[in-house]
Amino acid sequence: MHAERNVKQVMRWCLYIVLGFPLLNSCKDDYIYDNEEPSWLGANIYEYLESSGQFDCYLALVNDLGYKETLRLTGSKTMFPANDEAFSRYFLSKGLTGDGPALIHKMSASEKRYLFNSSMLNMTYLSHMLANVSSNDQGIGEGIALRRATSASYLDSISFVKPDALPKTAFWNRFRERKGAYLADNGSKMALYWTPEFFSTSGLTEADWAVIMKGEEGKPYDTQGFYVNDAHVESNRKDVTCKNGYLHIADDVVAPAPNMSEVINSTAGMHTFAGLMEKFAYPYYDGSVDDAVKAYYGAGNISDSVFVKRYFNLTDFSSDPEGKVDITGYGTLAFDPSNNVYGGNTDMGVMFVPSDAAMKDYWESPRGQFLRDSYAGWDEVPTNVISVFLQNHQRLSFLTSLPHNWDIMTDNAGFEMSVKEEDVQKAYIACNGIVYMTDKVYPPVDYQAVYGPVLTADTTTTMSAAIKNDDMDDVNNLKYHLYLRSMDNQYNLLVPTDDAMANYRDPITWALWANEGVDKREIWSFYVKMGKVVADVYDTNEDGSKGTLLRTVGADALDTEGAEEVANRLQDILDMHIVVADNEDEPLSGFIDEGTLPYVLTKGGSVLALSGTGEQVKVQGGGDMELGLPEAEVVTLEKDHRKARYEMDNGRTFFIDRILQDPFKSVYYTMTANEDYRAFFDLLVGNDDVFLSLADNEDYKDIEPIFETSEGENSKMSGIGPVVTSFNNFRYTVLVPTRAALEEAFRDDPDLHTWDEISAQADLDVKADWTRYLLNFLRFHFIDGMLPVSGVSYQGKAYPTAARDDKGIFVYVKASSDGSGITFEPENGNGEKQQAKVITSNQEDYNVLTRDYIVNDNDYTLATQILSSSKAVLHLVDHAINYQK
Structure with missing residues (x-):
């Protein structure tokens, strides 16, 4: 059996071999290039x-x-x-x-x-x-x-750079003493x-x-x-x-194409920009590079250490591994223009390099005035300031910076760069990007915006830190630079100098004194410590001048409450010192130095009084007028005795010699002190018996007094003295009818009852109706919007009031001005008898500025922060207006 099976296996294998030979011969015959080369294949x-x-x-x-x-x-x-x-x-x-x-x-x-x-x-x-x-x-x-690594190696580009060709910063001093330095490329090109x-x-x-x-x-x-x-x-x-x-x-x-750094440093006409860029060059020691160079050239050929010339940048060199240089504080480029492999195979960088002539033109132009006032020349600009300028001329990606996209191309902060093809004088292809030499400068938004001069002046360090705190993670960072960098608006930025910021009348304590007679007045002296604004707090002498030091607020890193207090006051100051100049819907909007407006409205809703024009403009806040303080003036620079006024891309900047103060007195206490306001004020105060009799009935819960002191015993907030209940952190106008006007209003309207008549009414429903009617009559004189007599003319502008109709909708009043006076009437008014005109015969009766404060403690004498406030202007008027008639 075994022998038979073996014979069969041998016969089967023989058959496979016989059948396979033709197949092998066929493969050999079909491949014609076994014995000859293809005709398309050239020589070696x-x-x-x-x-x-x-x-x-x-x-x-x-x-x-x-x-x-x-x-x-x-x-x-x-x-x-x-x-x-x-x-x-x-x-x-x-x-x-x-x-x-x-x-x-x-x-x-x-x-x-x-x-x-x-x-x-x-x-x-x-x-x-x-x-x-x-x-x-x-x-x-x-x-x-777009790019590929060639066979070339950085090892064949080692150069010995003599002292005159080394960057001029202190980082390179040791090599000047050694008569030069061996430098390797930052990667193979x-x-x-x-x-x-x-x-x-x-x-x-x-x-x-x-x-x-x-x-x-x-x-x-x-x-x-x-x-x-x-x-x-x-x-x-x-x-x-x-x-x-x-x-x-x-x-x-x-x-081998040069890298962008080499292009910029070697091209005539780019020397100014190159000199600034070289401030960020650093001799970086990489042991592996040094070893590779020594091995490549043989022992003894290069005895000194070999360094790599790199640039501080946000991409791959923003911190010093040896801890010798505070790179963050020093400043960086956006990316390293010497990095030969930046962008890899598929991308690279772009740099727009202004020519020497363009840099000179910008420096000497009005746009560069703030730099000239602070520094003698480009080379004197500190690295932490110039780094932002250089970064703005770098584009991280070539692919997103193709010329056909320049009309929509934005800078690193997201703002249009406005680069045009005609700006380019010449383009240079580098191994790691494109360098465009331009006849224009593209300053960063920090250089364009109204806060730019604040960042560079040595006299405005406190406001600089308040406006632009680089620690974006700081919970107390107000980030006002994000608001002020809008190029769609025009601003006036009023900047108290460091000397001025040392004399700030704290609104809470001064409002306590002005309204309640509680003399805990404080003067805060702001300054910068470790990059943050802190304040020394002083008490006051009897005449209101600075007294003895009480405490320092915000200096201790653990003093979180103190830091919040400082931020709270800085926000109040900043809101008071910003005026929007191009709000077409606001009569009090405009440039403060043009002499067209006696009053302007601030970002925070305050009114500033103006006098003078141009560099001679003077400004005064409501609190300054209240205390009889001098007007703030534009300071004169020591350098060339020029006024510190700057024309920026989105407005004008003025350095001033005083902090502008908001009013300290409230509506309540202002009216208390003016006999001409007495009749209307007595109506506003109301009748406690009436409110108490209606207080516990759910049907009358909509009834609340005009003034109220506290939000309740369990509340963590209160007003400093009685505040207007309808006010809501906005700006208002309060019309105060004369005694005669009120008597006429009550005589002509049988539905209008005095508080004594309402108190005597026994029927609670009738009492409630009479109360609502009177309160609505009174609230119709409280207008949303700040409307001083301001020299500005307008007709029939509608504003909501605090009064509501039967459907609960706010009722509007119309205001018209010829510049010297204002007339108010109900929106549905139908005659002169319904009109109220501002009485301007006595300066103390109109354009009277007030501020109601809400603070962060039920006991306002213990408050430390302003939670909200409402600003108002009060006018004595010749008629009461009543939309209900």
């Missing part, structure tokens, strides 16, 4: 270049480097050689003439390696493959690559491949290319050929196939 790379007779210079590089045999053998190279004519132009650009190969032979070995290897890739790429990447996170690898595939994928247009090539001739947009850096490979000279790789013949020598 070296033979191709040699047989052409046009590449003697390139072959001189090959031969001198001992690369001849490599290019004869099979392999996988992609090369971008240039002919001898191109090399002649290359040498001529460096001031060299003569025999090309002879000039090659004179080059150092490193120079030869660097030049040759920059024209070679260690992989085979047909031209359409140059824009591909092997993989990425999205799985899309075609057409997205990549080459750029401008292919049709990349053009299509990135959306780079012919018009874009014209801007990128501005200043160059004979560099057309090419959708058939391509460019290596700025060397053109025409369509009929690409994809030359050799046995051991591909050749793409370039019209110019493919040399």
